[in-house]
Amino acid sequence: MNVLVRRRGPGGLSAAAALASFRTLRDVPEPGSHPVARLMVTGVWLVAVMVQLAAVTVWLARGAPRLPVSFAGAPWALVAITICSLLTLSMGAFLARRMPRNLVGWVMMVPGLALMAVLPSALMVHEALEVLRPVPWTTMVVAWLVSSIAAPLAIGSLTVVLLLFPDGRPSSRRWAAALAVPIVATAVLSLGSALDRMLIWFPMLAGPMGPGLVEPAAAALARFAGFAGLVVSVLLAAGSLIDRYRDADEALRRQVRWVVVAGGLTAVTVAPLLVGRYLLRPGDAVGELIVVAAASGAAAFPIAVAIAITRADLFDIDVIIGRTLVYVPLTAILAGLYAALVALLQRVFVTLTGDTSDAVIVLSTLVLAAAFTPVRQTLDGFVERHFRSPHGRSRPVPAAAAGPITEQDHAALLALLASHVERLEAVEARLLHLEHGPRLGRGLPVKRGSRRKTPTA
Amino acid sequence: MGHIRYRTRQEGTRRFAVPGLLLALGMLAAGCAVRAGDATDVEPGPATVSVLGTWTGPELDAFRGVVAPFEAATGITVAYARTTDLAGEIDRRIAIGDPPDLAGLAGPAHMERLAQAGVLRDLGASTELDGYLRETAPAFVRLGMVDERLVGAIVKTTLKGLVWHGRAAAHLGEPDGWDDLVRTAARFSTDDTRAWCVGLGSPGAAGWPGTDWIENILLRQSGTRIWDAWVDGSLPWTAPEIRMAFAAYLDVVSPGSVAGGTYGALTTDALAAGDGLFGTPPRCLYTQSASFQPALFDAQGRDPGDDYDFFPMPDFDGGHSGAVEVAGDLVGLFTDRPAAIRLLAWLTGVEAQRAWVATGGGLSANARVTEYPDRLTQREAAVLTGASQVRFDASDQMPAPIEAAFRRAVMDVTAAPERLDEVLADLEAFSAPSGRGPRS
16 A cells, blocks of 8 residues: 555645545556656666676676775775665666656665766776876866765765655655755765865875866865755754654554665764764774775665565555565576676686687677576575565466355455555555544544644644 | 986995085085995085985986985085985984985885884975976886875986897897797807896895896786786795796796806896997897996987997787886975975976976887987887886885895795795795785
8 A cells, every 4th residue: 555645735635636636646657657757767777787787897807906996995885885876776666657746756866876986986986096197187077976976966866756756756845844954965075076176086196177177175165054954954864754754654654664674774884984984084994994884874764775676565565665675686697697707717718728708798798698587586486485565566467266156256356345444544544644634534643743733724 | 327226225326425515515524524324414404405316327417416406406405415325324314303304215015114113205285396296207207106295306317128139139120929028049159148137136135136037027928917816915026927027037048048057147247237238259149238228328328329229128928018117206395494495396297297208218108208318228218108008116116125035035936946945835835914005
């Protein structure tokens, strides 16, 4: 059952408007709806994943060296960022495709995309540091943009996701105002970083804007203001989730429980990254730990959404959620398999022939093609058994279904009807809830000291 | 000059015999004589910047020439003090609460130790050094960084792995590869004129030319990935690639190949090895050295390009091409005095760097410096900037005990090549517990 019911609209909602809103927010699109948006999401996801896989392949083909990116140069830090970015982007793309009108999916894609830029840009800088020549301008621009924007954008958009979750709208006018904080803070921190004398993530490179444009003190002030804003944003996001959870009914609580925990985890792990990156600037060893913790914390969010969707029918889209649970791990498994094969076979070739060979790419691709279907089927079976909710399972129609109706069929039909009646009752309860406030309609007392006015019809 | 390691250990007999004018004045004022190799106490006044280094002879003259315009323009006096033991002298000065304003650093490992002890100032904190950040090759900027902070600035660069020859081998041309070089050398060498001149002798640092030999061979035989693994400690000394590089080096210093035989290689001073290229007959056809070699030849009145020339160490068959080894003079800032920061900014700036390379014997890390005093140095610079991969001197990056063990191993295997496996096993046993790279 979906939870996307707006509990407190500005000034309240009429029953009809609430019903319309409910239907809108339910937002499970009909087949063929929003084709452009869905196509766009798919395209962005595909391109980003391909670029990321190419970067991972290049990195592994070079022996997975430490890369010259501050706080994230160690292989395990890069792996953590890559996994986090893939998970976040994939979950964001899935939600955006499924519910194009819900901002959560779209905004959730942003941190994934921002983090995906880290590895390719680090590889470009690594290449530039191999020689004693000026850095190519393309590398310089990419490094500058990534260094200035990636982290603020990833953190800022994650906080926006938390503020909007799950219905794509802030839970009240007050929280709507809070949305401005991460947006402004992201812009200010990005600008302050862009004006820094040294690129913050690639400190061996001088910032192209440098001190010529503004006083270093002004850039530092902007960075501090942006940093402070993002810290406040993270706290606001955590507060928003907690607030939603506290005021939610049992169904909603059940559905967002995992997400609230993950959101809190994200806030707790991202805050040290902000402090470490923009305030204290500890050494690389500590920085890498902070990055891994933040990437793990942030990765928990899409995982929690996936759990909420599959276990608690969040967004009511578990019918097809299995695809995500199949194809995201499938992508990761195949990418890992491909990378491992390339590295292994290159080593074998170097041992046998003394040099690397392009045949490795061909062989690895062939193995990958052969492995695709068996791996997919295995994952499909696993997801079917362990994750899909009972009513979401897409089981094959038994042959007996074509036969005459039996007593058992009657019982099953009655059970189905009963479940539909329950759902209708739930809808009715929600409408009452919308008309008369969060505590009415369920016999629950209105919370004492509530600052909110009881909505009027 | 140009590489840090031997500045720390062998300066006494090399290029550090002549103290600078201001230093001499200071000493005279103090009424004391300074023995060669000792550090000199300097009491900088408000407008004096104390510099501790190892430069001497032509290098010190060049430094004086570079700072003279700075002194004239700013009124700041540069008080230079020389030591043969940078690490020890810096530690001593810090211990007594009298650190120099600026000092040369004995290498990345030494720099990292000082940075972690908190005695090196963050150069990135000063806007005066923005020019260094903008104009220096990022690979060198990165070399001076420890834990996000820029704590060392490269003021001079040295290109390693150059094969020098005199007139005797001028007509032989540049070989197509290492094997071609070996064949040519064998064909044209005689009992009087051997293929190679090698000098491993160096007071306090015997064996360093051998480490350069092995590093350059390894870079060309096995490539940068193996090199990096070796430097960071993940590849053992007993690995086949390391053994192969040692073996190729041992071919060079075999009794029939090297001037003076094994004894000659072990006892000849490193800085005098190139002298064997000249003479009638010359004692050797080739010597392997770095871009500081012309300064030594020029001091003897040799003409670059006419009396001597070079080509980069050739590639090995089946090996890796395009990579070169470099070294650099790292300087650290130990005080917050604005005058010291100004001096460092000047030394790394384009004007001083141009003046520095114009004196010969050095290359600049400043990307804006493209003009060199002669065709030969211009070619050195072209090799440096044209390399597809650059690696910093491996032994300079090793912790001091490991670096010393490496040099000792070079001496041991040169004297007794049959002990190669045993020596490598010993090196591995010595290195493994502590790690051999600066980052390990």
